[in-house]
Amino acid sequence: MFCSRIAPAAPIPRTCASAILAVAAVLSCTAAVAAYPERPITVLVPFPAGGINDTIARPVLQKLGEALETSIVVENRPGASGAIGSSQAARAKPDGYTLLLGAASTLAVVPQLNTNAGYHPLDDLVPVGGIASVASVLITGRKDTYSTLPAVHAAAKARPDLLTYGSAGPGTSQHMQMAQYNLAQGLQMMHVPYRGGAPAMTDLVGGQVDLMMEPVATALPQIRGGRVLPLAISQKTRSALLPDVPTFAEAGVPGYEVSTWFSLMAPAGVDADVLQRLSDTLVQVLADPEIVKALGDRGVDAMPLPSAAMKAYMAQEYALWGKVIKEAGITPQ
Template sequence: MTHRRSLLLGALAMPALAHAQTAWAPTRPMRFVVPFPAGGATDIVARVMADRMGEKFGQPVVVENRTGAGGNIGVEAVVRSAPDGHTILMGTTGTLTINPHLYANMGFSPATDLAPISMAFTTDSVLIVNPAVPAQNAAEFLALARARPGTLSYGSAGSGSSTHMVTELFRLVAGIQVQHVPYRGSAPALNDTVAGTVNFMMDQVPSALGQIQGGRVRALAITGPRRSRLLPDVPTMAEIGLPAAESTSWGSVMAPAGTPPAAIAALAAACAEVLAQPAVLERLATAGADGVSSTPAALAAFMASESTKWARVVREASITVN
């Protein structure tokens, strides 16, 4: 059973939490911290959820973008906030389960200084190659990489970024040697993949979709547990024989540790209700995200599993950040 399906099943237990909403509700505007700039998928999901949660609670839910240090600044702002349910965080794969293994002096631990509320969304990545690469499918690409160790290069949004980590997981599982070329963001890395400056990249599906559809790059595999509805002809990692390379980028709603259980339960129930609305799911889909809720317990278990996975990748790939 995939993590995503487990989280969806966990969400089935959410109605039992609904009664908690009568025991707790915000008494003033809420703050929803996004540790990245406005405009990206994480920010869009947070804003859609904030609007609907505000309607449900009868209090504004204000999105606040607190950027910097790979998302650590925004996360720490929530960690240091009063644990009263009025400040929540849109955490991500990187900020919650990768950064703790990359940054030696974060000053806080997502595992102990934050309280899980609910999963919010997932997005998949796609392995893309420049058309000049003589590989029409994943099998041919792997054969090429193994025949020419260390000669193929890939771009990423920077050391420690999700595009870097996902590719390193793929590399480790596939047993290939390739060169990493870090950029300042995924857009220039994608541009150089199109130009042929680097041979391949693993980018999030929404970012790469236009280049794939325009024939400027070739899509070889999806990292998610099932084929993408946007790229139905592209096989998954499991289908190309690398199930251990499966991964998704994700976002989840968190609160400061010590937030009262009644507040956690009410917020989790609100997330489940919002993420069950067809209009919300459709809006998230346009941003390339799959909306998915969970119980706090299911999210905690998922985060622990993800942390173990990414700790291994950081360790075995010797990944460091500047």
């Protein structure tokens, strides 16, 4: 109002000039947010291709790209149990064009085990929203030796550290869920970490390791192919996809219920409006019956938590797994 009365030849007061610049900046920012996204979005997956992360990410991200009217490029950046790709995402420019497929392991466990992880999930990343959760199934490739859960317990109690279990790496869901299980049951089994879930599964099938707590989605093909034997599933009720597999409670271990969860993340500092658009669109995508079915057919449940709710859930999970790490005596590296 005041500025409009100044004669054209008069110098613009410094305070007014600052106001003009501030308004221009706001308008420019608003226009940029309104146009978002103007180019393809990259989503970093911090694990090798072919695992549970890809199984969940690709159908959801394809639909998310369609809803945002852009393409989403998935880049696998494996290494250090997911820390390499996660730290790269945390250091990326917070403009909404580099995102991260986060998981329970990389967002609640790995930074508590790896002192050189290079990121803190609660400080350096912000959730776009939850994506999915999936129960785990305890499987073995040594079908004649460990055919039931009681047989596994008997062997573990008779010879501590005789039984081995594989994982996709230290701090991954396979590792931590078995550590939690052993802690609760008073068992000791030897952890054998691999560089990804696929090589761990290969050795499980070949009998080089005895057991693995694997997400249902990636265990299904091996179970249906008869290459591994499922012993129990970590949910309250039996799965429609594995109706003959007992729950842990039915197999004699009440109260053991765990899942692996996934969230889409952005670098901290991303514009609030960009974050809101991404979050709203992700929730919308996860309500799509086609996506719900695509995930359900793989044994996965959609988890459409908006940004704020996912942030609270992450903090809760971070505290939970920190307690397991401490009580199980897992030493940070």
